[in-house]
Amino acid sequence: MTGDPTWLVPLPVVLPLFGAGLALALYRRPRAQRAISVVVLSLVLAVSVALLVLADSGPLVIDVGGWAAPVGIDLVADRLSALMLTVSSAVTLAVLLYSLAEGEADGDEAAPVSIYHPTYLILTAGVANAFLSGDLFNIYVGFEILLAASYVLLTLGGTGERIRAGSIYVVVALLSSVLFLIAIALVYAATGTVNLAQLAVRLPEIDPGVRLLLQVMLLLAFGIKAAIFPLSAWLPDSYPTAPAPVTAVFAGLLTKVGVYAIIRTQTLLFPEGRADDVLMWAALATMVVGILGAVAQDDIKRLLSFTLVSHIGYMIFGIALATQAGWSASIYYVAHHITVQTALFLVVGLIERHGGSTSLDRLGGLAKLAPVLALLFFVPAMNLGGIPPLSGFLGKVGLLQAGVQVGTPLALTLVVGGVLVSLLTLYALVKAWNKAFWQTPPVEPPRTPLPLGMIGPTAALVGFGLLLTVGAGPLYGYTDRAALTLQDRSVYIASVLPDGERGQGESAEVAEEAEDAEHDNAPGAGDGTAGDGTAGDAAGTEAAGTAADGRVGAGATTDGGRP
């Protein structure tokens, strides 16, 4: 197996799932549960980094269970997926360490930890599955895995406030899932496939009106998940009530999975961009409405939830530009925003712990009381506000440049809007900074000491955000190449379906054997055409196998494995 790295691809999904099962079985041993979670997530991070490096020389594809692609499920790790996966696993690991330290400090009575670990691992598996999936229905399954886990995490403990927030969240999420499911059924009815690569081939052949309907349905479903205005109202209501680490990982990851799905479908399935103008307006509205909401808030958690909504607008803006520069900047912005938003929510967890509240009315003087905390808040806050030379600035500059390059009046409006929203973000964050850190507290805070184990992961995430700044050159190079692959769809299609018809699973041969058996039993009409098709397939697979580098080994090993 040494020459063929595709066996790495399913690991980010499989490892957490196994870990979750093991952690659930060991629910009486919290220490073992913690060890399992940390080990599994560290392994996932290592695998993701390996995939990040490997995917740079071409997408890695695996047909799950050896079933060939259009019928079987395939997992694809191209540059975009691998980058998302790496950032998300780094973030989930940091949040896990933070929550471990929090549990250590509070005693385990505060939360049902025996449930927390398996659920958290399942959430990670769902996120990885959504990122890696090369199949629309499998993306749906990935969404459902992560959503089911998120329902449990959001209502952890079942207090009145969490049930209130949870019911809104769950109902909205269920609605978006049903929309997605209906969209998938319509896609299947129109094209006869749900495999992304095959859809990319077949969608241009169907009626343009139907194609637009499918695009809008998918955008609606993903738009709810990504919290694009006017489908964003659920987010600021539901996120702030959850425990701090849960809010942090939700804010960082879950909306970005929606954004990822939009990037994937818009670039691969609907490259003619007929929804781009609508998306532009939606992006503008998301940015403006979100940030105005943030300005009005006096609770830091809610304020940050609104900035989260607002900054989704930037990513949608980049996607709607539909140029390589726009996509590249958008992908960079997603990576930056996952890190920064999660770090900020973790810091807010620390603030709540130290100052006893997240309401700006009751906080104050934290810069003097906890200078480390002040530093930890200040850096990601300025990063989010887009102060040079931090990664938020670089991401926004990339988006603005891409917008100016396109140069249509609408794109230029978005550029101006983006700058204004950036300014308002800074205003909202400086307001929070001023109130919570500089002014004298109205009541003396209870002075809970901050455990080093919680500061460590937060600092690591803040540091990771700075790393995105320092390493912006290579990272932008990577996202540029990722965007190039998105634009040139043939790379993706060819690596999933090397001959344009079938993937590299065993079922091609199985089908052939079945055909042969049928020929022997009943040499009836209609078999001739089908038999020709599979024979052509087999020949094509061989030819394309040599073309796609490193993938000859895949076929060879699966063949060798068969008895």
Added chain:
Amino acid sequence: MPLNPDTSPNLTLVLVITALVTVGVYLLLERSLSRVLIGVILLGNAANLLFLVAGGAAGRPPLVGSAEPSEMSDPLPQAMALTAIVITLAMTAFLLAMAYRSWQLHRHDEVQDDVEDRRIARLAARDERATTDADTEDTRSTLDEEAAETRDETDDAPSERTTPVEVP
């Protein structure tokens, strides 16, 4: 395609789907979680039926060797519908548990409004700021007065207020 080539939709199924979606959407707009739950179930079932329609006309069981491929129904949407049924089942169980918990806590299972939003809206209606800010609050003195209070080192005759207390 080796499978049954007849893809014309089944009208009865389409009508049933329409009815299910209509009722489902109506129930989803209710406030009680139990009704929302029934709405979600109906919508989920509508989606599952839609998968059956998407698979084309019904045919023989899709088992190799049991029938000609051209007479088989398409197994793929059936597999997807099965997966969706399982997922809907799990979600239903969770929503039911949540509705029950809500009833335990509040003796009703109505979806409640977000109080925080209303509070902010009320503040806005009265044109009040959400937080008090020492820099911007009215401190009953103008900048000029504050400047006068501050001792100026180049000033020959310091104002009375800042004159240090005479040591006897």
